[in-house]
Amino acid sequence: MLTVRAPATSANLGSGFDVFGIALGAPADIVRVERAPETTITVTGTGSEFIPEDPEKNTVGAVADALDAPARIEIDKGIRPSSGLGSSAASAAGAAVALNELYDRGYSRDELVPIAAEGEALVSGEAHADNVAPSLLGGFTIVSNTDTGSNVTQVDASLPLVVCLPETTVSTRDARDVVPDQAPLSDIVDTVSCAATLAVGMARNDPELVGQGMTDEIVTPERSALIDGYEAVREAALDAGATGVTVSGAGPGVLAVCRHDDQRGQVASAMLDAFEAAGIESRAYQTRVGAGAQLYRE
Ligand SMILES: Nc1ncnc2c1ncn2[C@@H]1O[C@H](COP(=O)(O)OP(=O)(O)OP(=O)(O)O)[C@@H](O)[C@H]1O
Numbered sequence: 673m674l675t676v677r678a679p680a681t682s683a684n685l686g687s688g689f690d691v692f693g694i695a696l697g698a699p700a701d702i703v704r705v706e707r708a709p710e711t712t713i714t715v716t717g718t719g720s721e722f723i724p725e726d727p728e729k730n731t732v733g734a735v736a737d738a739l740d741a742p743a744r745i746e747i748d749k750g751i752r753p754s755s756g757l758g759s760s761a762a763s764a765a766g767a768a769v770a771l772n773e774l775y776d777r778g779y780s781r782d783e784l785v786p787i788a789a790e791g792e793a794l795v796s797g798e799a800h801a802d803n804v805a806p807s808l809l810g811g812f813t814i815v816s817n818t819d820t821g822s823n824v825t826q827v828d829a830s831l832p833l834v835v836c837l838p839e840t841t842v843s844t845r846d847a848r849d850v851v852p853d854q855a856p857l858s859d860i861v862d863t864v865s866c867a868a869t870l871a872v873g874m875a876r877n878d879p880e881l882v883g884q885g886m887t888d889e890i891v892t893p894e895r896s897a898l899i900d901g902y903e904a905v906r907e908a909a910l911d912a913g914a915t916g917v918t919v920s921g922a923g924p925g926v927l928a929v930c931r932h933d934d935q936r937g938q939v940a941s942a943m944l945d946a947f948e949a950a951g952i953e954s955r956a957y958q959t960r961v962g963a964g965a966q967l968y969r970e
């Protein structure tokens with residue numbers, strides 16, 4: 673049996689809607705595979721009661737199909753679904769790495785990105801790759817769509833992070849419905865400026881530049897309105913020393929970038945307290961930008 677640990681991810685980072693993503697050190701999904709005449713799936717772990725085991729409906733089923741790699745697949749969920757932490761993408765990325773190895777398909781990690789994105793198409797209606805790319809490659813990723821597919825640029829960034837996850841859910845489908853079709857040119861100019869600043873910050877491991885570049889006035893204001901307590905949590909994290917705060921992926925997770933590891937405790941406490949003051953239970957992960965999916969043999 674082959675085992676893969678596939679990390680959670682945070683997409684968008686404010687200014688990079690559908691483009692930027694980072695791998696998180698924690699949490700993660702564990703995906704185990706062994707050859708079988710047809711694909712079967714079992715799901716255990718956090719939120720597993722909301723995840724279909726039917727291969728036609730689970731992201732890993734789409735990946736097994738795309739790789740023509742039928743298998744008995746066990747998913748142990750460490751990442752709650754509809755969290756904004758790339759739960760569905762982590763399973764897909766883990767399955768892509770595991771099945772590629774199991775059937776000796778020989779694809780590189782870059783080549784597995786569009787294959788794992790087939791799973792995302794199944795659940796959100798679009799094969800967006802901004803969660804599967806960092807889960808496969810680790811670090812900070814930039815996904816761009818071209819006529820011939822998608823290109824991914826990756827940087828091994830290293831930054832201290834806090835991700836605070838309220839006990840509420842937001843489905844990516846619903847969160848995509850509130851994204852505006854058009855935006856004023858001045859907002860687009862500001863977003864490009866922020867995105868460029870953030871990318872340079874990642875390349876330099878500079879939390880000030882990354883935090884500065886996490887602002888966007890087009891998508892995040894609409895998305896954050898779906899998260900009760902968001903503004904208070906954001907302000908609390910900034911007051912506690914975070915350099916930037918934004919919605920993680922489609923939400924409701926909230927991502928904060930910190931200057932150093934020791935600061936994460938106070939930022940996490942501030943975010944938890946602000947959610948609690950809004951009457952919402954939450955949990956916080958004190959983590960860092962992490963590595964991509966890791967393969968183990970048992
Ligand atoms: N292996 C899987 N893991 C998690 N969710 C899955 C999986 N397969 C199918 N799903 C479905 O995908 C949906 C969750 O995906 P959704 O995109 O809303 O949230 P997410 O993956 O946490 O992240 P994000 O907001 O970061 O994209 C749920 O309806 C869930 O049942």
Ligand SMILES: N[C@@H](CCO)C(=O)O
Nearest residue numbers: 683690802844921922
């Ligand atoms: N970029 C996607 C990622 C979902 O995690 C979105 O924000 O809808």
